[in-house]
Each structure stands twice: as C-alpha cells, then as structure tokens.
Amino acid sequence: MKTILSLKFDEAKEFFLRNENYCNIGLPPYFNFEELLIKISKELKGNNYTSIKTENPNFLENINHKLLHNKNGKYEWRPFELIHPVLYVSLVNKITNYKNWKEIKKRFGFIRGRSVVCCISLPVVSESKQSDKAEQITNWWKKIEQKSLELSLDYDYIYHTDVSNCYGSIYTHSIPWAVHGKEISKKNHSSKLVGNNIDEHIRAMSYGQTNGIPQGSILMDFIAEMVLNYADLLLSKKIENQFDKDDYKIIRYRDDYRIFVNNPMIADTLIKKLSEVLMTLGLKLHTNKTTNFNNVIEGSIKSDKIEWLMSKRSTTTVQKQMLVLHAFSQKFPCSGTLIKELQNILKRINKKTSTKKSLDKFIERENLMVLISICTDIAYHNPNTYPLAAAILSKLFSLTDNKSDLLCVIEKVINKISKIPHTGHMQIWLQRSILKIEDIDSSYFTEDICKLVKGEKVELWNNEWLPKRKYVNAIFNKVSIIDKDEMDNLDIVIDDNEVFLYLHSL
Numbered sequence: 001m002k003t004i005l006s007l008k009f010d011e012a013k014e015f016f017l018r019n020e021n022y023c024n025i026g027l028p029p030y031f032n033f034e035e036l037l038i039k040i041s042k043e044l045k046g047n048n049y050t051s052i053k054t055e056n057p058n059f060l061e062n063i064n065h066k067l068l069h070n071k072n073g074k075y076e077w078r079p080f081e082l083i084h085p086v087l088y089v090s091l092v093n094k095i096t097n098y099k100n101w102k103e104i105k106k107r108f109g110f111i112r113g114r115s116v117v118c119c120i121s122l123p124v125v126s127e128s129k130q131s132d133k134a135e136q137i138t139n140w141w142k143k144i145e146q147k148s149l150e151l152s153l154d155y156d157y158i159y160h161t162d163v164s165n166c167y168g169s170i171y172t173h174s175i176p177w178a179v180h181g182k183e184i185s186k187k188n189h190s191s192k193l194v195g196n197n198i199d200e201h202i203r204a205m206s207y208g209q210t211n212g213i214p215q216g217s218i219l220m221d222f223i224a225e226m227v228l229n230y231a232d233l234l235l236s237k238k239i240e241n242q243f244d245k246d247d248y249k250i251i252r253y254r255d256d257y258r259i260f261v262n263n264p265m266i267a268d269t270l271i272k273k274l275s276e277v278l279m280t281l282g283l284k285l286h287t288n289k290t291t292n293f294n295n296v297i298e299g300s301i302k303s304d305k306i307e308w309l310m311s312k313r314s315t316t317t318v319q320k321q322m323l324v325l326h327a328f329s330q331k332f333p334c335s336g337t338l339i340k341e342l343q344n345i346l347k348r349i350n351k352k353t354s355t356k357k358s359l360d361k362f363i364e365r366e367n368l369m370v371l372i373s374i375c376t377d378i379a380y381h382n383p384n385t386y387p388l389a390a391a392i393l394s395k396l397f398s399l400t401d402n403k404s405d406l407l408c409v410i411e412k413v414i415n416k417i418s419k420i421p422h423t424g425h426m427q428i429w430l431q432r433s434i435l436k437i438e439d440i441d442s443s444y445f446t447e448d449i450c451k452l453v454k455g456e457k458v459e460l461w462n463n464e465w466l467p468k469r470k471y472v473n474a475i476f477n478k479v480s481i482i483d484k485d486e487m488d489n490l491d492i493v494i495d496d497n498e499v500f501l502y503l504h505s506l
Helices: 009-016 034-044 085-095 098-112 132-153 174-180 182-187 194-205 218-238 264-279 296-300 303-311 318-331 336-352 356-365 368-381 383-398 403-417 424-433 448-453 471-478 484-488
Strands: 065-070 077-082 117-119 157-162 248-253 256-261 291-293
Touching (some): 009 218, 034 085, 065 448, 085 218, 098 194, 098 218, 132 256, 132 296, 174 182, 303 318, 303 336, 318 336, 336 356, 336 383, 383 403, 403 424
Antiparallel strands (some): 157 291
C-alpha cells in the first residue's frame, strides 16, 4: 500500500492541498476548501507566512476555526480545527520544500531501520477508486486486525494500550526533536531547521501555546506520526539488548499499541518503558484503556464486533433491526460496528423504497415516526454516527407525506439534539438532512459554518494579523468555501456516497 513517504516533494504538496486532506472529519460535499488553498498557495509562491504578516498571529486568539464535536452525548468533547488557510499553506510549503521533504523522509527511514515498533498508520495514498480515508481503514483492517490474528500462532498474550489525549498533549518543541534529534535541536533552537518551522507554525495557530496540535487534517496526522515515530525510536533504544527479537512484537496504529508476548512479565516491562519514554515528550498512557488477553484471537478483535457476530439475528422489519442496534449501542457506544450496521440499515431502507410497490409495502409495515425517534436517539448517544444518522433521517423525512407532520417531527428532532452540548458537527449534518425542505426554522443552526450555508456573512478565521491591502486578504472575500452548484444539485435525500467510508463493506 502506497504511503505519503513514497511521494516526491511536489506530489506531497498537491496531496496536502486536497480538500479531503485539509479537512478529514467528514463534511457534506458542498464544503470545498481546495480553491481557497490553491489561490493562497499561488499568492505565497512557496514562501512562509512571515513574508506577508502585519502582526504576529501568536498574540491573537481564534486563528483557527474550532468545530466542536461531542464525544459521548454528554460532557466529553473535542475540538476539530479548520487550520487558518494561510498558515496551513505556509506549513505545507515548508514541509514539502525539496530539501526539507528529503530530510523528513530520510529521518523516517532512519527510525524505521532501528525501531522495534511496527508502525502502520502513516497517511496512505489511494491508488484505486476508494478515497484516501477508505484506503486508510482498509490498511488498518489488513495490518492490524488480520495481522494480529496471524500472530496468535507465535504468541499467547496480547496487550492493548494507547496515549491519553494524544493530539491535545503533544509538546510542540518535541517536533524538532523528532525530526532532527533532541541534541541537534537543542543546539540549534533558533535556527531555521524544518522541525523548528513546524513548531513555529503550530504555535502561531494556537495563541503561542506549546501544548497540543490541531486535530482534523491529514497534515496534522502526519506531524503526530513524526512525534510518535520518535517515541518508537526512544523505546527501541531503551530496551536494546534486553530481550530477544522474537520475545515480543509491537504494532502501533497512531497512538494505539498492540503488544504480543509469551511472557506477561516482558509485556509489563515494555509498557513501563513506553510510559517512561512518552513522559519525556509530555505524553502518557491511558491507564483505563490498558488491557490484556491470554488468548490472542479473542484479544485481536474488538469486543463490539465479537458481540455483534455472536448475537446477530435476522429481523423482519427495519424497526426491529433498529431496535436491536439501539440496544447494542447502549452496551457499545460509538463503536465501529455501530457505524457499519447503520450503513446496512440505510441500504435496507433504500432497497425497500426503491419501487412504488415496495415503498407502499414499507409505509404499511413501518411506523416512520418511530423509526425517526429510534434513529435520533442512536445519534443522541453516539456522536460518531452523526453523518449516517442524518442520511437515514433525510430518507425518512422524504417519505413523510403530510407537510405539517414533517415540520413538527423535524422540530422535535432539532429540539432533542439541541440538548447535547458542543454539537457543531451534528448541526452541519442535520442542516444537510433538511437542506431542501422549505419552511424550516433555521435559527437552531448557530455553528458558523452552518451560517455560511444559510448565506450569512461569517469570518471563520481571525485575519487581523494579515495586511489589509494585500491580495491574500482579499482572497477570503472572493472565494467561498460553499460550492453553490454542488449544493443546488443535491437531492433532498442524502446520497450514500456522501457518508459511506467504503465503496463496499469489509
């Protein structure tokens, strides 16, 4: 599978400037940032943002646009960030500069040759009709789940652990350590090393803060990999010559680790050493998520997937299928299985309403209001289902003949979802589900991105630091991130391709 490190410097730049890589959190198709990024790129001409700034963005808040996403339907949430386009393009310019890109690739190669950790989470480049994101998921399935099952022939135990709040905890000064080595970085702290430039850019996005990197783009996934790759090297040095190479196997996917051993004491030592390494980088392991199994097959498959496979049953109606899934979601909230089975429900509804005869039978057997209620409650408690839940709701809304009943149930759905704090991401998808329905009260949609869809003038990013008379500032007024043609051509019902991660289910 082709990773980003196989690209040449100019190919890497083009890759990072793609719309789906600038923002990889999943938005409706009428959001497109690529034209804005390309125009800014042409204006910067490969230069740094410092060549055009009036003020230092380090001293200004809200440089990036934060899109709040609820994690559990309650009080836990994370900010996805749309990085300021000028800073984003500037950082891409620095990283994909011919000399810098060569140095970064060389560093990854150096660490890979000395690391005891098998990393399989580098951003991948799709060579098929699937999106880069779909290819990434396929990569996880093949090289994490399937490889883990194979390793049951060699090992008796599997341990799982991960980094707590990884992106929010990364110490930005550790980035130059990762790219150049700590000793070189310390001696050249004020120099123009590419690692220092990355550090400088991220602090400019974050009010000068040195803790945390923005989440929500492939570029930041790649920078996180730099730091985690460095942690792999430090761990390798720390345990050098302590064990035979066949005594253990470590596989890492982003900040998730799987450790395979035959002797539990070796695993305990490895996790202790890993924790010590991460601590030097401002990171720590998530103790509540550190688990172990004395059967590798059992521990290689996520518990939600095993549970679903064991309890899977055929159902005669969509309502019964949704009720079964609802009960499952209460036991395994925000699971990957939940996403996959919602895809299957959406496919089933589409199939059962594809002809006039089958539609009439569907309406006769199913209670649309009940289906809407169940779907809404699943979304309420499982924020990772927002796009798929919105797709199902849009389909069910379209089947409701009585306009007054439709407006009433939409209002109830909105009122239900509005009880959850930090729902900017859901607002975007709920807005999409009712985009083509007239007479809807849109006052609920307070997220700035939703306001842009409504035609309101909103500044997503803080541009106070940019020179007023420079053309780069005018680009924000001339280029819209809303593709009106795409929006006008959308159907009333959310299409499968708008929300499905795969072209086919694994």
